[in-house]
Amino acid sequence: MADSVLTTKPSIDSILARAARLASDYLSENKNRDRLVVDWLPPGKLREKLGLKLPKEGRGLEAAFTDAQSFLKRSVRTGHPYFLNQLYTGSDPAALLGEWIASLANASMYTYEVAPVFTLLEEELVRKMGKMAGWEDCEGIFNPGGSISNLMAVLAARNAAFPHAKQRGLLAEDRPVLFCSEEAHYSVPRAASVAGIGIDAARKVPVDSIGRMRPDALASMIQKALADGFKPFMVSATCGTTMPGAFDPLEELADLCEEHKLWLHADAAFGGSVLFSKKHRNLMDGVERTNSLSWNPHKTMGVPLSCSALLLPEKGQLKATNALDADYLFHDTAEAYCDRGDMTIQCGRRVDVLKLWLSWQSHGDEGYRRRVERAFDLTASGRDLLKLRDSFELVREPEGCTLLFRFLPPSLREQERDEAWNEKLERANITLRERLKHEGRIMLNYASLDGLATLRLVLTHPDLTVEDLRFILDEMERAGANL
Numbered sequence: 001m002a003d004s005v006l007t008t009k010p011s012i013d014s015i016l017a018r019a020a021r022l023a024s025d026y027l028s029e030n031k032n033r034d035r036l037v038v039d040w041l042p043p044g045k046l047r048e049k050l051g052l053k054l055p056k057e058g059r060g061l062e063a064a065f066t067d068a069q070s071f072l073k074r075s076v077r078t079g080h081p082y083f084l085n086q087l088y089t090g091s092d093p094a095a096l097l098g099e100w101i102a103s104l105a106n107a108s109m110y111t112y113e114v115a116p117v118f119t120l121l122e123e124e125l126v127r128k129m130g131k132m133a134g135w136e137d138c139e140g141i142f143n144p145g146g147s148i149s150n151l152m153a154v155l156a157a158r159n160a161a162f163p164h165a166k167q168r169g170l171l172a173e174d175r176p177v178l179f180c181s182e183e184a185h186y187s188v189p190r191a192a193s194v195a196g197i198g199i200d201a202a203r204k205v206p207v208d209s210i211g212r213m214r215p216d217a218l219a220s221m222i223q224k225a226l227a228d229g230f231k232p233f234m235v236s237a238t239c240g241t242t243m244p245g246a247f248d249p250l251e252e253l254a255d256l257c258e259e260h261k262l263w264l265h266a267d268a269a270f271g272g273s274v275l276f277s278k279k280h281r282n283l284m285d286g287v288e289r290t291n292s293l294s295w296n297p298h299k300t301m302g303v304p305l306s307c308s309a310l311l312l313p314e315k316g317q318l319k320a321t322n323a324l325d326a327d328y329l330f331h332d333t334a335e336a337y338c339d340r341g342d343m344t345i346q347c348g349r350r351v352d353v354l355k356l357w358l359s360w361q362s363h364g365d366e367g368y369r370r371r372v373e374r375a376f377d378l379t380a381s382g383r384d385l386l387k388l389r390d391s392f393e394l395v396r397e398p399e400g401c402t403l404l405f406r407f408l409p410p411s412l413r414e415q416e417r418d419e420a421w422n423e424k425l426e427r428a429n430i431t432l433r434e435r436l437k438h439e440g441r442i443m444l445n446y447a448s449l450d451g452l453a454t455l456r457l458v459l460t461h462p463d464l465t466v467e468d469l470r471f472i473l474d475e476m477e478r479a480g481a482n483l
Contacts, residue, residue, distance in 0.1 A: 407428065
């Protein structure tokens with residue numbers, strides 16, 4: 001019976017209606033600020049509560065609904081306004097519809113033959129996003145996350161500088177190096193490892209007080225690498241760094257890259273959406289001079305994970321880097337010029353463009369502009385609120401849509417700031433973050449910055465308000481009062 005339950009229309013209607021109710025209840029509860037972001041349990045207790053065992057005999061569809069409800073109950077509500085933990089948040093209805101329809105269609109994005117509609121949607125989205133970056137004609141591909149987009153940019157840059165590497169691998173005399181900032185995403189040095197260049201060959205350039213790569217330091221490091229017999233081939237700039245949300249100065253970096261004939265990549269996974277805003281677009285001035293651009297609509301644009309685009313202004317580079325002409329998949333048909341599978345390192349590739357397409361149709365350029373500018377305005381308000389309270393210390397002036405700060409416990413505010421004080425401050429901030437996580441009302445993140453644990457609030461949720469920020473700071477003061 002379980003195997004044939006979807007064979008009749010009444011049963012399909014019943015199942016989908018029930019699934020829709022489940023989704024509707026879950027999404028509506030995300031709006032309830034009294035609802036916990038997570039009902040936290042440690043791994044052992046959560047495993048016991050869920051009863052995680054796979055059966056020998058199927059349990060039927062009813063068990064699937066029971067499990068789905070149980071799993072949602074115990075999962076983190078990433079669409080909740082108080083989920084400030086990561087660079088993604090929100091639950092866009094049109095995009096969720098696209099995710100659902102993509103699963104129903106169950107297409108793979110390698111050929112026009114099996115994904116005709118979605119192939120054309122991807123072409124149009126690439127064209128639109130490239131035009132926003134200043135390119136009248138470009139190529140691009142959607143990937144499962146910004147890490148893969150950055151990896152493919154490194155591969156394309158390597159192929160341009162060392163074309164023999166695709167067939168023969170890197171040679172001993174090649175000695176390639178690339179440059180990224182000290183606060184670049186970890187996917188860049190990891191991409192260097194995957195590409196056979198090595199993590200040590202991803203040279204980290206110092207940043208300024210905001211967190212932006214310093215062009216003067218880059219210039220010196222390029223000269224030093226050349227003098228030491230290395231071959232610089234790429235600079236990976238960041239537009240919206242993971243912690244402070246800083247934007248590297250693309251114009252100045254482009255000047256250096258043109259001088260030394262280096263590939264300039266813009267990792268705008270987080271910050272790419274500023275291109276919607278005339279008010280903030282200047283943060284990416286010079287993007288039209290880059291050789292590649294990664295941009296994640298699943299971040300500030302609120303599209304569900306994962307949705308990441310890699311864009312390049314010059315057509316043909318992705319195929320030159322990745323094509324292997326598998327004749328069981330790619331055929332000499334009239335529509336073969338639309339096939340996209342040879343542009344990527346993947347074979348099977350899920351449809352990540354439909355959710356973005358439907359969301360864009362729903363919001364339009366102006367809707368996204370308002371969302372981006374609202375996030376910047378909220379960040380400015382949050383900065384002002386932090387500075388009014390003795391309990392907090394702003395660590396970096398925000399350039400993007402994140403706030404970096406530390407909580408100053410009452411016990412430390414009047415003490416001398418020395419190494420022991422720093423150690424106590426670090427423990428206090430990590431303890432505070434863990435307390436908030438276990439309480440489940442607020443989720444925020446931290447990382448080491450300038451040698452100390454630093455708290456981070458990502459302020460891109462479209463429903464987040466200044467009043468919410470006041471509540472969040474109040475809760476942090478309450479939870480940390482005895483530290």
